[in-house]
Amino acid sequence: xxxxxxxxxASQGISRRRFTTVAATGALISTAGLPMVRPARxxxxxxxxxxxxxxxxxxxxxxACQRGAEVGLPMLRDMGYSVELMNADTESxxxxxxxxxxxxxREGANMLMGCFDSAxxxxxxxxxxxxxxxxxVNIGAEPKITEQGFKYVFRNFPSATMLGKxxxxxxxxxxxxxxxTAKTAVLLHINDSxxxxxxxxxxxxxxxxxxxxxxxxxxxxxxxxxxxxxEVAKAKAAKADIVMTVTRxxxxxLLVREMVKQQVETMGITSPGxxxxxxxxxxxxxxxxxxxxxxxxxxxxxxxxxxxxxxAAFDKIYPEESCDLNVGFTFEAVLIAADAxxxxxxxxxxxxxxxxxxxxxxxxxxxxxxxKFEANGQNMNLRSAVVQNLNGKPTVVLPTESAEAKLxxxxxxxxxxx
Numbered sequence: 127x128x129x130x131x132x133x134x135x136a137s138q139g140i141s142r143r144r145f146t147t148v149a150a151t152g153a154l155i156s157t158a159g160l161p162m163v164r165p166a167r168x169x170x171x172x173x174x175x176x177x178x179x180x181x182x183x184x185x186x187x188x189x190a191c192q193r194g195a196e197v198g199l200p201m202l203r204d205m206g207y208s209v210e211l212m213n214a215d216t217e218s219x220x221x222x223x224x225x226x227x228x229x230x231x232r233e234g235a236n237m238l239m240g241c242f243d244s245a246x247x248x249x250x251x252x253x254x255x256x257x258x259x260x261x262x263v264n265i266g267a268e269p270k271i272t273e274q275g276f277k278y279v280f281r282n283f284p285s286a287t288m289l290g291k292x293x294x295x296x297x298x299x300x301x302x303x304x305x306x307t308a309k310t311a312v313l314l315h316i317n318d319s320x321x322x323x324x325x326x327x328x329x330x331x332x333x334x335x336x337x338x339x340x341x342x343x344x345x346x347x348x349x350x351x352x353x354x355x356x357e358v359a360k361a362k363a364a365k366a367d368i369v370m371t372v373t374r375x376x377x378x379x380l381l382v383r384e385m386v387k388q389q390v391e392t393m394g395i396t397s398p399g400x401x402x403x404x405x406x407x408x409x410x411x412x413x414x415x416x417x418x419x420x421x422x423x424x425x426x427x428x429x430x431x432x433x434x435x436x437x438a439a440f441d442k443i444y445p446e447e448s449c450d451l452n453v454g455f456t457f458e459a460v461l462i463a464a465d466a467x468x469x470x471x472x473x474x475x476x477x478x479x480x481x482x483x484x485x486x487x488x489x490x491x492x493x494x495x496x497x498k499f500e501a502n503g504q505n506m507n508l509r510s511a512v513v514q515n516l517n518g519k520p521t522v523v524l525p526t527e528s529a530e531a532k533l534x535x536x537x538x539x540x541x542x543x544x
Contacts, residue, residue, distance in 0.1 A: 173212055174209055174235065174460065175238045177214050177223055177226055177227055177238060177246070177250055178191045178195075178213075178214075179246070183349070184242065186407055187405070188216070190447070192456075195457070197436070202464050207461075207465070208468075214226035214229065216241055220245045221249070223240070223249050224246075227253040227254070228257075236473040237466075237475075238254055239460065240264060241263075244271065247266035248319075251274075251279045254279060259475050260278045261276075261279050261280070263281035263459070264283065269287055272285065272502045282459060282462055282505045283505075287331075289324065289398070290324060290398055293397070293423070294335055296398075296422040296512050297339070299524050300512060303524060309340070309367055310339055310342045311366050312341070312364040312369055313341050315371070317349075324400065343361065354377070355387075367392060370396055372399075374401055375407060379407070379408055379411045382395060382403075382408075382412055386412075386540050393536035394419075396419070396421070397420070399510065400421065404450050409515065417543070418515060418516070418537035420523075421520075422512055422513075423510055423511065424492060425492065425522060427494075433491045461490075469481045485497055493508070493511055495507035511523075511525060511528060512533065
């Protein structure tokens, strides 16, 4: 994978393969009805430092985010943007992320983007603040990211509190749509900064949201764990109606595999907002047992033109991979950076920062209103969907106006699935 990827100027020669990709994407844009305009670009391309966990225990998700950064480049070029990606691997480690951020800035990055996991995002935010370099957060839910008074941090992703509230409220919609209500739940969650942030949000919100169920058991575990048999046995003993999870990818696979082994039968395995269960690797690893798991999560709006164009371009280039929220939010982060650069007409960090503060992007891929940032750098115009695995594919089932299929709840038991 190259470490510097640039949208080539129209006058520069490109390879036959690159030309084919760009031309194909352009055709898709025309087909979808998005305008094929080429407004003037800023004279100097934006050098965007992309920090993602391309190795380590979060490597699969980091690589998915990387694909999101790269797949939209031909689309952005045809929209008049000029961006050069300077890629760096955080190695799923905050200290490595901090070091790589400093290195990218020394090598000329005008803006930073990343980092998926909250701990590394906070570490890089500190570097950005110290150096006066704007930082666009693609994914990272720790509330502190936008609650510590950073001047150069802009997050187009919900905080854990926002995730928790949106995700929990969707359970009312699930029960109303299904005509079946869960009365009890067991919560299994990772114990890293994201998992603990989600736990705090859930505990704070549950009494306020008038939900029809109670959490009868809370079980924490290490996301790097290789054996979750004890934790799953505790969950089974709780005999709750539903199993709620806060996971990442590897532990989500381990968790559900162990639930199948121990025959933990509930109305559903569901998350109020976390990665893992919508990933294609989750589907590949678990097959029929991945179906009917659901996540209440920010997601693509399948009714938006940009979503359709991005999905088609992604499927053409990466037919074996999943176009999920990691791809969508990373694509939007590059779009945000490129849009600020074009409006600023400069690569000066202060000019870019001011342009980011004035962001107002109505045409987007993810559910929600226009991308705008509050004074603290948080985009509040985000919305979650119920995304359920159906026939091996993450599918929007709620809200109804964006649904691609009908919700299945309660889920059929593990035994007898075909």
